[in-house]
Amino acid sequence: MNLFTQSIYSGLTSGAVYALLAMGLVIAFRTTRVVNLAHGESYAVAGLVIAMLDRAGLPLALALGSGVLIAMAYLWAMDRVLLRPRSSWPVASLILITLGMAFLTRGVLLVVAGVDPLSFPRLVAGPPLRWAGGILPRQALLLIVTSIVAAVAVAVFLGRTRFGRQLRATAEHPDAAQLMGVNVAATRAAAFLLAGGLGGLAAALLVPLVPVDFQTGLGMTLRGFIAAALAGMVPGAAVLCGFILGLFEAFVTSYGGALASDPVVFVVLIVAALWRSRSIRFEGRARA
Amino acid sequence: MKTRKRLGALLAQTAWVVAIGSGVPAAWAADPINIGMIAPTTGVMATVGQRQLATAQWWEGEVNGKGGIKGRPVRLIHCNDEANPEKAVSCVRDLLARGSVLLINSSVTGPIRATMPLIRNGPVMVTPSPNVMPEPSSYVFQTSPSDMDLTRALVEYLHRSKVDSIGVIAATDASGELGVNTVKTLLPASSIKFHLARIDLRATDASIQLAQVAKSDVRLIYSTYSGGGAATVVKSFNNLGLEQPLVVSYANLSDQFIALIRNDMPRRLLGLGLKGVVPELLADPAERERVAYFARAWQQAKGDSIDQLNLNALTLVDTIEAILRNGPDTADAAAVKAWLEKTPVRSFQTLRFSPQSHIGMNESHAAILEYKGGRWVPAPPVQ
Numbered sequence: 001m002n003l004f005t006q007s008i009y010s011g012l013t014s015g016a017v018y019a020l021l022a023m024g025l026v027i028a029f030r031t032t033r034v035v036n037l038a039h040g041e042s043y044a045v046a047g048l049v050i051a052m053l054d055r056a057g058l059p060l061a062l063a064l065g066s067g068v069l070i071a072m073a074y075l076w077a078m079d080r081v082l083l084r085p086r087s088s089w090p091v092a093s094l095i096l097i098t099l100g101m102a103f104l105t106r107g108v109l110l111v112v113a114g115v116d117p118l119s120f121p122r123l124v125a126g127p128p129l130r131w132a133g134g135i136l137p138r139q140a141l142l143l144i145v146t147s148i149v150a151a152v153a154v155a156v157f158l159g160r161t162r163f164g165r166q167l168r169a170t171a172e173h174p175d176a177a178q179l180m181g182v183n184v185a186a187t188r189a190a191a192f193l194l195a196g197g198l199g200g201l202a203a204a205l206l207v208p209l210v211p212v213d214f215q216t217g218l219g220m221t222l223r224g225f226i227a228a229a230l231a232g233m234v235p236g237a238a239v240l241c242g243f244i245l246g247l248f249e250a251f252v253t254s255y256g257g258a259l260a261s262d263p264v265v266f267v268v269l270i271v272a273a274l275w276r277s278r279s280i281r282f283e284g285r286a287r288a
Numbered sequence: 289m290k291t292r293k294r295l296g297a298l299l300a301q302t303a304w305v306v307a308i309g310s311g312v313p314a315a316w317a318a319d320p321i322n323i324g325m326i327a328p329t330t331g332v333m334a335t336v337g338q339r340q341l342a343t344a345q346w347w348e349g350e351v352n353g354k355g356g357i358k359g360r361p362v363r364l365i366h367c368n369d370e371a372n373p374e375k376a377v378s379c380v381r382d383l384l385a386r387g388s389v390l391l392i393n394s395s396v397t398g399p400i401r402a403t404m405p406l407i408r409n410g411p412v413m414v415t416p417s418p419n420v421m422p423e424p425s426s427y428v429f430q431t432s433p434s435d436m437d438l439t440r441a442l443v444e445y446l447h448r449s450k451v452d453s454i455g456v457i458a459a460t461d462a463s464g465e466l467g468v469n470t471v472k473t474l475l476p477a478s479s480i481k482f483h484l485a486r487i488d489l490r491a492t493d494a495s496i497q498l499a500q501v502a503k504s505d506v507r508l509i510y511s512t513y514s515g516g517g518a519a520t521v522v523k524s525f526n527n528l529g530l531e532q533p534l535v536v537s538y539a540n541l542s543d544q545f546i547a548l549i550r551n552d553m554p555r556r557l558l559g560l561g562l563k564g565v566v567p568e569l570l571a572d573p574a575e576r577e578r579v580a581y582f583a584r585a586w587q588q589a590k591g592d593s594i595d596q597l598n599l600n601a602l603t604l605v606d607t608i609e610a611i612l613r614n615g616p617d618t619a620d621a622a623a624v625k626a627w628l629e630k631t632p633v634r635s636f637q638t639l640r641f642s643p644q645s646h647i648g649m650n651e652s653h654a655a656i657l658e659y660k661g662g663r664w665v666p667a668p669p670v671q
Contacts, residue, residue, distance in 0.1 A: 115338070
């Protein structure tokens with residue numbers, strides 16, 4: 001097996017998930033200015049629900065649809081019940097609320113789904129594909145392609161549709177947007193539904209390859225957030241950064257070892273954050 | 289007057305709740321013997337902790353159902369350390385404060401090691417982790433073969449199979465570190481080449497690590513990784529369609545682990561196990577009967593079959609029971625330690641500690657097993 005090629009395949013697979021999660025995080029952030037630390041829970045909720053329904057004997061297609069819908073409902077309900085009524089609170093308090101929600105969800109998932117990692121059958125069967133000395137499961141290829149298609153679809157949706165413009169207007173100035181006739185509440189709801197759908201989609205595609213358990217959510221939020229932060233909370237760039245992060249992690253693990261993976265990734269995050277803050281401080285211009 | 293009556297009623301209710309909640313029947317006149325047990329029942333090692341706790345609870349019920357020990361009921365007090373060293377230390381403090389006279393530690397290497405300084409002066413603590421090699425001067429007794437002994441059993445199997453190159457996957461935690469040291473010591477000395485890759489305990493994909501070790505000359509891959517997270521290695525192994533036999537670690541010969549990987553079963557799944565898992569490998573008829581009795585009782589109580597984790601826990605509770613029935617007063621920890629060092633403990637395999645070694649089993653107790661047809665059997669050589 002060729003390690004270089006395998007690193008690319010593994011990096012693209014995890015990058016596809018980070019991209020989907022980062023996109024969801026960015027969409028919710030751009031309507032509320034709140035980094036939703038419970039975003040990865042939509043992944044865990046969908047993955048565990050699909051696995052449990054599959055175990056209960058429900059047809060896989062039905063289980064997948066139900067899991068994604070529940071993930072959408074989960075984030076929508078969080079916004080409706082916890083965030084929207086407190087939209088006048090400081091952003092830091094709202095972020096803490098989302099963190100609390102993440103831990104609450106983790107506890108509920110522990111009680112409902114148990115401690116064991118769960119999984120469900122792949123959507124595409126067959127032997128893995130062997131290209132250039134690397135091995136790529138067909139399910140992983142589906143995940144990568146779907147993630148790219150979803151990214152393009154969301155970018156078009158946000159850039160070329162009325163909803164996209166409303167979303168941007170809501171993000172810039174909710175009160176002004178409301179005066180201009182934008183239904184801010186409905187826009188927020190749609191943004192959280194879309195974010196939940198992307199989290200659910202990531203679970204539907206990845207969990208057949210990598211089991212999910214009640215603790216998975218926060219790790220997913222973290223990786224999605226790193227990609228989103230590197231992208232400056234811009235949806236299209238978040239997808240690109242998701243893939244770059246996945247590839248970077250894979251190459252660090254391959255050539256630096258698993259022990260180096262976390263420190264290197266977080267050093268990069270710190271450097272990127274400092275670089276971005278410099279850009280913000282000097283209003284995007286080079287320092288004189 | 290009214291206040292006194294209320295207070296009396298409250299005290300009576302509290303006593304009732306305490307009696308019911310403790311798991312010890314209220315009818316016992318004598319004080320219970322408190323046994324503290326640390327077991328990770330949530331987190332990545334839950335597959336290990338839950339099974340061992342259930343076995344210890346079964347033993348508690350069995351002993352108390354037969355009249356207790358020396359007329360006193362046994363009370364098992366559990367603390368969930370989540371395989372976290374800080375929590376394990378708090379657990380030991382709490383269990384000692386609650387009057388535990390002996391301790392069972394079913395956690396993993398890091399947390400077990402973290403608790404050892406707390407019992408420098410006793411009480412005796414028993415643990416099944418092969419990665420813990422207690423100093424003979426300590427009050428810690430380990431009831432499994434050591435990691436070195438288990439790896440010797442693997443080396444013997446590799447020689448029998450004429451395999452001279454393997455891949456090794458080890459976690460980045462303390463257990464993995466010890467596993468790495470063991471293979472680095474033992475394999476080159478046995479003329480076996482190995483390719484090593486490490487994996488983070490929270491990793492969700494092991495395909496890169498497998499790509500690093502599955503070289504063309506590698507005829508077998510050994511994952512030293514324990515607990516439910518090891519399912520990641522098996523899943524990635526299947527994702528990559530690898531053909532070599534995969535050997536899983538000692539702590540993963542459990543029904544719970546098999547359930548986790550049932551959709552991703554490798555072509556040949558092997559495991560480093562105890563001979564007791566396959567009773568026909570036991571030479572002593574009394575040992576075979578002990579396993580058979582335990583298997584029947586467990587089936588009756590829980591409705592499923594026993595696995596290696598049950599047997600690991602059985603060695604722990606058998607050691608505790610031997611001390612309580614035949615050993616000196618547990619208040620004298622030094623006497624208990626000396627007694628264990630000279631008295632063999634009958635379990636499904638006999639444990640022999642000594643003043644030179646606090647490890648109860650050795651290489652002769654271990655075997656390479658294969659999961660076939662829904663059960664573990666002795667593994668035929670690699671083709």
